[in-house]
Amino acid sequence: MRRVLRFFRNNGLTIAFGTAFLLTLLGQAIAGQAQFNNRLAAEELQQVSFGGYLLTSDFAVDVTENWQSEYLQFFLYIFGTVWLLQRGSPESKKLHKAGLESDEEQKVGAYAQPDSPRWAYAGGIRQAWYSRSLGTVMCTLFLLSWLTQSVAGVAAYNEEQLRGLQPPISWPAYLTSADFWVRTLQNWQSELLAVGSMAIFSVYLRQRGSPESKPVGTAHTTTGIEG
Structure with a gap:
């Protein structure tokens, strides 16, 4: 127990x-x-x-259009925060740490610790992939869920067309249709708004005990410090 x-x-x-x-x-x-x-x-x-x-394709497209936007959010956030900074935000790295950082800071190769993951010791392509594995997996999941959304979307769209006695369209044609891009962009804009809002709100607002917030008494200008 x-x-x-x-x-x-x-x-x-x-x-x-x-x-x-x-x-x-x-x-x-x-x-x-x-x-x-x-x-x-x-x-x-x-x-x-x-x-x-x-x-049904109706259920599949509704689910996958949400999944792809969420994975896009994390993919962009993971890669974007390597280089992009926000002064005063705990969601940002410290202002002098933009970029990939040194091997010593990242604890790879000769600087790996006894409890570091095995591929942190490795060199070459294994270390290069593992050093980017989180963003790579998020990007892959985004692309797969977006592809699934498009396949389910054209099936759902064509079912509506046939019920209305209208001719179905091909998958390539659906990729340029208003239905596909309305479904896609309405989710993307909401995810980008949420990430941007969190980055700037966390400069001035606090949540005691949360690692997504700075400690309550930390100055607004302090960057890259989590509570």
């Missing part, structure tokens, strides 16, 4: 957000099925079961 409690304490952030994610995904699926069936009923078409709705 003590081991289980320790596991939950040590992984509370991941467990809490993972559970919340699954609950909200379930809620989206339930609400989405109701909305989808209301639309089918209005068109005097046969309604779908909950399991059937989970396999």
